[in-house]
Amino acid sequence: MDLTLDQIGAWGAIVGPANVAADPKACADASVDGRIPRWVVRPGSPEEAAACVRTANDLGLSVTPRGSGTTLGLGNPPSRLDVVIDTRRMQKVIAYRREDFLVRVEAGSTLGRIDKHLAPDGLFLPLDPYAGPTRSLGGVLATGDQGPWRERYGTPRDLTAGVRFITADGTLTWGGANVVKSVAGYDVPKLLVGSLGTLGLIVEAAVRVYPRPPARACTFAAFHDRADLEAARADLVDVALEPDRLTFLSAGMARQMGIDARTPGLLVEFASVPAAVEASAGQWERIVTSHHGRFLGVPVDCWRALGESLKEPIRIKVAAPPAAMVAAWDWIATEAQQVGMSSEAVGEAGAGTLRMGLRGPTTPGTLQRFVRAARAHVRALGGFLVVERAPPAVKEAVDVWDELSAGQLQLMRALKARLDPKATLSPGRFVGGI
């Protein structure tokens, strides 16, 4: 389709001329995997966003949503990239009552902004994905990302009660409920969360919030021996302790967070009333000591530092059975070293989700072999591996998503075909090239 002035005018008529960009610089800033969109539009309301999607769908143009832009590198390179819809002007709080423990906000709101809204009431939104406070809620839901808080509070899947979204044909649609418990109709939020903007453009969500515990204690225990580390981890999850966050850190990652570590270890936080925090920390201390671990000092703002980590040019996510995660890390780190790369790792040690940042002189070919070998190893452990960030040349050579069974992929393609028959929404970026 030709770029015509009429079309630029069409976007401007919807969102106002000031909120349309077609100049090379603005478009390059919104590039995805090196591909440059033709327009960036910034709708100010869900209705405007719906009109944009409808127009694009009618014209046969693709729509790729973006929030803060921190995670645009996730997924395959887009097969088409025409219009980027930037959600950041949509930041309203739609509904919030303290006693409901639920807040309904527009998708462009950042996690930090939502938290600021909740803080005076002693509540918080327990989402701490990497690059946390600056990320938009819509982006976090679309990627399904979550950080260490998942140990206690679950993931966006568990926290999202309702979503308002725009379907491929530009229809404003609601799924789920404005209450914390509902089984009326299909659980549409489950399908939207983690779908990377391929089934709908999320413009609003109702998410669960929680009371902020009055006390916290955060400790880092370093271990010389991997087997000791795993044994301590296993003991921690096999007792009645209820940590808020249970995080594995490679030694270098711990140092990035201001911990003077020479070996990997576990960063564990308990949050509750002071007496319970103290008792839990004491019990954890006994487990660590029994497995020859050693406690090191932790800076107060360590979690913020963790959020800023994993900025390496290549990042992988490994999902493993929790008891196999440390072994998976060990194997992959060793393999990376052998091909001349350094690696740092953060793992949600109760859930078995490990992220590794990789850096170093290597060719796309070497990296391709490395990813294949690591993936084969992880699969043998019962897990899977996703390349969350990589240079476009690497992405061309490996499947960034892991393999799904033919049956599952068939169902996913059927969903996409029914819900977005013209492949308008984020084409090509998702599993199986959806």
Next chain:
Amino acid sequence: MRALGRALARIVGKDHVFSSPEARLVYECDMLTHIKGMPELVVLPASAGEVARVVKRCHEDGTPIVARGSGSGLAGGAAAPGGGVVVGLNRMNRILDIDLPNRCATVEAGVINQSLTDRVAPSGYLFAPDPSSQMVSTLGGNAATNAGGPHCLKKGTTVNHVLAAQVVTEDGRLLWVGTGLREGLGYDLAGAVVGSEGTLGLITALKVRLVHAAESVKTFLASFASVQDACAATTAILARGVVPTALEMMDADAIRIVEDGVGAGYPRHAGAVLLVEMDGPAAEVDAHAGLAQEACRRSGAQEIRLAQDAAERARLWKGRKSVAGAFGRLGLAWLLQDIVVPRSRLPDMAKALGACSARHGVRMPTVSHAGDGNLHPLFCYQPGDEASLQRALRASDEILHVALDLGGSVTGEHGVGLDKRDKLTRQFAPADLEFMCRVRQAFSPRGHLNPGKVLPMGIGCGDLLPRVGPAEQPSSALDGGAWI
């Protein structure tokens, strides 16, 4: 149908196919007994492979399928008003794998909820979702309806505990959806299938999370002069930053019915009681129990009884869990609601319930998962008295609309089935339902999986789904023995 019966008998064995009216009678409804629909055949397969072959054969034949667990559902989801074949999954009751290091278990769909917890309890673990039917309901049925239970306030409903589901698709393919890990890959198919009431696939097995039992548990019963006071206490407990494991409410009528029935020792003249349970680290439970009791006192609690030991805790729970049984002795029939309101609107709902009862002259004792804003009023009527039934229906319908006007939901945990199907048009806009229809068509292009359930007829692409007659009007009493 006779040829199909013979074909299915070759798959599951002739002893496991029922075609006579007497044998099929028990399958004509679930616990929503006033909506009936008898299947033409009932088959009881012994394995997922058999289920897949049965479904494939029915698909070739163009015959619809209804999956069934123990039949303890409350929304008519297991009835077969369009006929077809009911696939009963109770013979598939093996626990296939317990993996404590990874805190999960793999079970066949027919495993009884309680038996999984019984199996892992000696190791200190449990399966957290605990619908009141857990002694009889199957995990497959719990997943199909996304069952809740008193303790889901803290621990989440069934969907939060399912890591993967083995399903048979409409055309008879057997596959696992979900990764079996705590991280997803691709669309959350398991999240969609759970709670879809057998319309997107037949669940034959599940991989579920296990959680470690808490270090400490405390339970207390607080009595109040009125439901309004109990609602205020509920809000006050949450406002103190305490999220109990369970926060249950019963009104005056429900208390008296339970006391007359089973004598759980509840204060007979109270206007309402709250049953509050906390679990977690001992020091946290002590502190939170203190805060919650203080919140109750400040909201006008007349008496607070803290269970001193496990036996006393069991006695307090006995009152709550005997509600349905105790009601059965009244000789009354009732219609059960499952509405949800935002927690801040509980006092408004309480007022509406009182006014509605007076206006229609309908007795409506109410038990609630107050912490979730999920209420179960029981609209009583005289069996065989058509006028009294009509009054109960009108009152029930009115309350449902009040819940929606307050921003709530028509069902919190029982499901849509046939009972709430046509109410969804009140809760959702046509575009919302259209989206759900498309989801259904992606999984089940013919609409032959539990046809006529969940999605209302006559909306958008719903017209493409096979039509199944409107739910019958109630014709008989829902007599005791349901779990709510």
